[in-house]
Amino acid sequence: MNGDVGDGERLARAALTRVIEPGDEQGGRLLRQFGAVELWRRLRTTAGDVRELSGGERAQRSEEGEGVPLPRVSARRLSGYRLRAAAAEPERDLTAAAAGGGRFICPGDQEWPGQLDDLGDARPIGLWVRGRPHLRIWALRSVAVVGARACTAYGAHMAAAMGSGLAELGWVVVSGAAFGVDGAAHRGALAAGGATIAVLACGVDTVYPRGHAQMIGRIAEQGLIISELPPGDHPSPSRFILRNRVIAALTRGTVVVEAEYRSGSLATARSAQRLGRFTMGVPGPVTSGLSAGVHELLRGEGVLVTDAAEVAELVGDMGDLAPDRHGPVLARDLLEPDAVRVLEALPGREAADGRDVAREAGMTADEALAKLYELHSLGFVERRSDGWQLVSGTTQSADARRGGA
CATH class of the missing domain: 1.10.10.10 (Winged helix-like DNA-binding domain superfamily/Winged helix DNA-binding domain)
Known part of the structure; x- marks a missing residue:
């Protein structure tokens, strides 16, 4: 494997990605308190005791708290953990990931991006990864470009230009592979021969949305695909929202290109702000509802940007300056x-x-x-x-x- 984490730790964390939902802070607290191996042992012990019982009997035994206890966890939540643990097969998941050219990385691995630790108990248990590049190295110089799924032609153009411009400047473009702004940003980076990372709300072997099958395949070849969810897992509305915190934490800053007032892209920007990352917005027409959320962001702590050079100047190192802007010299x-x-x-x-x-x-x-x-x-x-x-x-x-x- 890739790093300093032992096989037992890796196996336990892989199993727990089947048990604990992304962003579950109570599950993260238990993981911090007991460690992955011990937490998995406690859940697996009970699950093993009830594996042969019927569904109703299994739920009753779990709700009664039989087996190794877990403090400050409700009976209903504990029942859910244990029922999922009973069905988890981490060896099978790790084998499936490897067969598809993937891997599973954990905190403590050399490839683990340390900035994800800023999420505290909401930190991913581990990450399933497809692609050859080294995730930690790529994440050190990365920018998120997110926005509306039903974007306008203007939004698609700006996202693609932002993606290609950042790639040409040596930055890794991170987004969620969704329709609209996400897809345009990924394609812009790919067209420039640059680096891009897709953070999915499903397993890395699951193509979603289906219409982006070709693009996701190109990202897997040219860049990286990552997810908190194990192979074969499906997306859900809550998982899309929770996925956004990973995009925000992984990158130096988040650029929002078109977003309504109620938008998952703004959730990414708010997560970035809470984590002390840069938040940026590309302005649009004040008459467009798809730019209303961006403008609200810019009225707060967001910084207005119009191209990749301005983004790089904000999030980059000393000397990464955007060119001076001025009108024509008469x-x-x-x-x-x-x-x-x-x-x-x-x-x-x-x-x-x-x-x-x-x-x-x-x-x-x-x-x-x-x-x-x-x-x-x-x-x-x-x-x-x-x-x-x-x-x-x-x-x-x-x-x-x-x-x-």
């Missing part, structure tokens, strides 16, 4: 201050005498005349019989500077 921007004053002193649509221009510019007639000839040579003004006038195309700019159109 010819008049290069003029000296005195020449600008003379240019602004000219009226918008009529000629002016040189002395009038000098008075408006606050300089002598000779100084103004010298600047007028300079501006004439540069194509900004022309000489008329009745004075000096702005050339066509300069008029609008002069009016705007004067507070006109």
Whole structure:
């Protein structure tokens, strides 16, 4: 296996992924209190005693608390744990994962991403992984890109651009492989030949959604697929929500591209905020309900970003700076201050005498005349019989500077 965790610990944790649901903090507390091997022994002992009984008898025995006790656990929850433990076959799950090119990693393994420990008792029991890359190394430089499933064309474009841009900058793009923004972000990273991780709410051998079968296959070949759930397990609404905490904890920051007020993507962002990670949002039209959640995020602690360079500047190391943003440089921007004053002193649509221009510019007639000839040579003004006038195309700019159109 891959790391420092013993076979007994790995087997027990693999079994417990069948018993304890993702994010179950009470189960996590028991795991912390007893350790994986002892907790599995206590659950398995009772399960073994009742394995041959009928379903009703098995539930009754578990609810009566027979077997090795577990403190501060309700009879109903304990019954559920023990019934699941009775059906768990960790050796079979580990064999199935290996046959599909996968592996199971645990806290203490060299490949385990230490940042997941920030989740406390809600930390994953372990992770089922498909793909060749080293998860811990990849997670050190990763960013989550999440958003609406029913995204607009704008949202899909921005997610794909964000995914490809981050990949080109050497970042790993993490998302949930769902329709909409998730899929666009993954595809953007794949198209750029970059790295991407899909965090699933089902077993890593289960393709969901079915429409993303080809994409998920490409991720397994080019990147990584990970899940808390054992092989063959199915997705459910609660598992999608709980999956989001792993996406938030695994990465340095989360970018939300389109999200309504009630959105799982915002749950990911809130998890990231609680964990002290960066939270970012891509703005959209204020008239779009699909951007309303993002804008609410930006009104709080979220940071507005428009491209991958801005994301990298926020979450990256010192020196990862986004390029300066500015409008186009116009010819008049290069003029000296005195020449600008003379240019602004000219009226918008009529000629002016040189002395009038000098008075408006606050300089002598000779100084103004010298600047007028300079501006004439540069194509900004022309000489008329009745004075000096702005050339066509300069008029609008002069009016705007004067507070006109």
